[in-house]
Amino acid sequence: MKSQEALVILSGGLDSTTALYWARERFKRVHTLTFSYGQSHEVEVERAREIAERAKVASHKVFRVALNEIGGSALTQADIPIPERKSASEVIGSNGIPITYVPFRNGIFLSIAAAYAEVKGISHLVGGWNAVDYSGYPDCRREFLNAMERAVTLGSKAGVEGRPFTIHAPLISLSKAEIIALGLSLGADYSLTLSCYRGEDPPCGRCDSCVLREDAWRRLGFMDHAIERVIRLRSRS
Amino acid sequence: MKSQEALVILSGGLDSTTALYWARERFKRVHTLTFSYGQSHEVEVERAREIAERAKVASHKVFRVALNEIGGSALTQADIPIPERKSASEVIGSNGIPITYVPFRNGIFLSIAAAYAEVKGISHLVGGWNAVDYSGYPDCRREFLNAMERAVTLGSKAGVEGRPFTIHAPLISLSKAEIIALGLSLGADYSLTLSCYRGEDPPCGRCDSCVLREDAWRRLGFMDHAIERVIRLRSRS
Numbered sequence: 448m449k450s451q452e453a454l455v456i457l458s459g460g461l462d463s464t465t466a467l468y469w470a471r472e473r474f475k476r477v478h479t480l481t482f483s484y485g486q487s488h489e490v491e492v493e494r495a496r497e498i499a500e501r502a503k504v505a506s507h508k509v510f511r512v513a514l515n516e517i518g519g520s521a522l523t524q525a526d527i528p529i530p531e532r533k534s535a536s537e538v539i540g541s542n543g544i545p546i547t548y549v550p551f552r553n554g555i556f557l558s559i560a561a562a563y564a565e566v567k568g569i570s571h572l573v574g575g576w577n578a579v580d581y582s583g584y585p586d587c588r589r590e591f592l593n594a595m596e597r598a599v600t601l602g603s604k605a606g607v608e609g610r611p612f613t614i615h616a617p618l619i620s621l622s623k624a625e626i627i628a629l630g631l632s633l634g635a636d637y638s639l640t641l642s643c644y645r646g647e648d649p650p651c652g653r654c655d656s657c658v659l660r661e662d663a664w665r666r667l668g669f670m671d672h673a674i675e676r677v678i679r680l681r682s683r684s
Numbered sequence: 685m686k687s688q689e690a691l692v693i694l695s696g697g698l699d700s701t702t703a704l705y706w707a708r709e710r711f712k713r714v715h716t717l718t719f720s721y722g723q724s725h726e727v728e729v730e731r732a733r734e735i736a737e738r739a740k741v742a743s744h745k746v747f748r749v750a751l752n753e754i755g756g757s758a759l760t761q762a763d764i765p766i767p768e769r770k771s772a773s774e775v776i777g778s779n780g781i782p783i784t785y786v787p788f789r790n791g792i793f794l795s796i797a798a799a800y801a802e803v804k805g806i807s808h809l810v811g812g813w814n815a816v817d818y819s820g821y822p823d824c825r826r827e828f829l830n831a832m833e834r835a836v837t838l839g840s841k842a843g844v845e846g847r848p849f850t851i852h853a854p855l856i857s858l859s860k861a862e863i864i865a866l867g868l869s870l871g872a873d874y875s876l877t878l879s880c881y882r883g884e885d886p887p888c889g890r891c892d893s894c895v896l897r898e899d900a901w902r903r904l905g906f907m908d909h910a911i912e913r914v915i916r917l918r919s920r921s
Contacts, residue, residue: 510750510753510754511750512749512796513747513748514799516747517747517796517799517800517803518803519799519802519803544841544844544845548841549799550798550799550800550802550803550840550841551795551796551798551799551802551836551839551840552799553839554795554798554799554835554836554839554840555792555795555796555799557795558788558791558792558794558795559749559754559788559792561787561788561791562751562754562756562786562787562788562789562791562792563754563787565756565787565788566754566755566756566787585838585839585840585841585843585844586839586840588838588839590838591835591838591839594831594834594835594838594839595835595839597831597834597835598791598828598831598832598834598835599788599791601822601825601827601828601831602788602790602791602822602823602825602828602831602832603787603788603791603822603823604781604785604787604822606822607781607822608781
């Protein structure tokens with residue numbers, strides 16, 4: 448039953464775009480929230496806007512929070528290089544927490560999203576968090592999302608007044624190839640998505656995010672729709 | 685044993701200043717973090733800096749997060765008036781969540797504080813949260829702080845690597861008069877603190893925060909040190 452509203456945290460990448468199309472199926476009205484946080488791939492913010500527009504969302508908001516002032520990540524601190532990878536297995540097989548982990552990013556985003564949702568009267572928060580390919584990110588695990596769900600409910604007017612928040616993570620246990628397959632089945636438009644940590648288009652092909660994405664499309668036997676788009680644009684010029 | 689570092693979330697008000705002096709007693713090095721969030725009483729940000737300087741903290745940082753873009757509170761939305769009160773009992777006796785509640789403010793602040801603390805290698809977060817006078821604020825309750833403590837630990841590199849966060853709320857169950865008494869016993873300098881929701885100095889005397897503060901000093905039989913300071917400054921000019 449499509450009866451409620453949801454707020455999707457949309458980065459402009461492949462996962463959150465899939466989550467957006469998942470939410471469109473499940474909720475009557477879908478809103479999107481994108482964070483401009485001083486990320487190396489700031490260009491994704493504009494892509495998110497275009498993706499939201501194409502998905503005909505009820506509203507789209509960009510919120511600025513300068514996590515680059517905090518740093519501690521290759522994505523928010525200019526003097527930390529983004530690692531170069533040769534293959535997906537090199538990324539998945541790497542030990543520990545990658546240097547592209549942004550300190551408590553998803554906790555910050557969910558906190559702000561909860562405040563924004565509360566004011567809009569929305570109880571459902573949706574995101575593209577995934578614990579499979581990036582098992583190293585602590586803030587992409589269901590255990591963490593459960594703790595945040597409890598925190599935003601206990602610490603908000605909405606929660607106290609009997610409108611608890613639900614955090615939906617439909618991709619949490621899918622592989623990247625499964626995510627794309629799900630998105631395609633839901634009509635997701637991937638042509639505008641940007642995953643490259645360097646914000647390059649065509650993508651750099653060497654960062655963790657590019658390598659995982661390329662591997663997933665190859666497994667599915669398709670050409671990446673965003674690559675197709677670049678080729679199409681180039682052939683026109 | 686003074687052996688660790690702490691990060692105090694300092695607003696520039698009476699409660700967080702007390703928490704700062706409490707932390708100074710308990711930790712070897714104390715850092716402060718102040719949020720400029722588009723609050724009606726933005727002047728408190730400068731006061732916080734002066735208070736931190738006077739308390740000789742190891743470092744002080746101001747972080748900007750525009751909660752006024754989200755609104756939903758008399759403190760962050762210009763067209764919602766700040767309520768006028770006649771007495772402390774009127775504030776404490778009011779039903780429900782006051783209109784000065786800022787949606788999930790403490791969750792947002794704690795999330796950003798955890799990220800900042802993680803990068804600085806700090807595991808102890810301290811704040812002036814209090815559940816007695818403002819029982820209506822959901823994000824000032826120990827139950828909420830416990831949930832956030834779990835969330836920041838589960839969602840951070842520090843937590844996963846065995847350095848869990850501890851959220852200290854030394855004032856959580858004290859009355860306003862007890863808070864001041866505690867602070868005075870610790871040598872807290874209240875002369876620069878600003879509580880007025882309107883950011884007025886001398887304080888407006890009619891907002892919830894002014895009314896509770898005035899009542900507490902009266903109970904203790906002292907003149908408010910911040911009022912004394914204003915009188916002293918005026919007598920000089």
